[in-house]
Amino acid sequence: MHKARIATIGFFDGVHRGHRFLFAQLKELAHEHDLEPLILTFNRHPRELLTGVSPSLLTTSMERQQLLTLHAEVLFLDFSDVQGLTAEQFMLYLQEKENVEVLLMGYDHRFGSDQLKGFSEYEKVARKVGLRVERAHECLVDGIPVSSTRIRKLLHDGQMKEVNRLLGYKYSLSGVVEHGNGIGKQIGFPTANMRIQSDKLLPMSGVYSAQTIVDNKSIAAIVNIGNNPTVGNEKVSVESHLIDYQGDLYRKELVVEFDTFIRSEKKFASLEELKEQIAKDVMHLRMCSVAENC
Secondary structure, three states: OOOOEEEEEOOOOOOOHHHHHHHHHHHHHHHHHOOEEEEEEEOOOHHHHHHOOOOOEOOOHHHHHHHHOOOOEEEEEOHHHHOOOOHHHHHHHHHHHHOEEEEEEOOOOOOOOOOOOOHHHHHHHHHHHOOEEEEOOOOEEOOEEOOHHHHHHHHHOOOHHHHHHHHOOOOEEEEEEEOOOOHHHHOOOOOEEEEEOOOEOOOOOEEEEEEEEEOOEEEEEEEEEEOOOOOOOOOOEEEEEEOOOOOOOOOOEEEEEEEEEEEOOOOOOOHHHHHHHHHHHHHHHHHHHHHOOO
């Protein structure tokens, strides 16, 4: 049998500043009451099982697991095993299966198929089954709660500085380099075409400054997200031009950490015009690196 536990539950997409504020409260209460902290989450997003549609997310399953385990023990639940349980049944499940004595609820969190109306109703049910529930404080930035929904909207708008501020780390994409159309190399700016997991949310189409990590080295990069209208690609791609990099990136694993949005995608009249614009983008990035203020 596990030591008595205090748990919190959620999907925690992005593991952002609001989530980490919740986990800090979890660990503080665990210390106060001599309990083991436990983070309960799901292996698949509940919306996928309820609607049949897999949502695009801020973190892949692997990224989310790596981030969550920095804070406490993590238990992944299969949502299909618990989706039909009422709040009372779920509390009993936590007591019997995981020796949970205290449940820390996010300030706006609800659970159970009966969808209780407010925190006081959860308190009433908890008293009935001999469990205690605590309500977490919300995390506000600029007077607005930090949420995955808020960050996804900012990402959709290309506001990377604000995305990174609310996440508490740089938003990233990772993938293996695959063959592209070779246009970048042809005009003197070779790009690494990355294969990205389909459920990973992409920033708004456009050109970004970033740091690209390859072979444990971080290299300044210009990253294009979109369908490259000048050459007429049908599929959205993620291409990274690593500044001053010499070497073959094919089949290497890259991680792109985004800094700022530079400009929107544009259809140029010729490849020569595209080349001139990329040269300006690279110069912009070099100047930013020197000034350290972009």
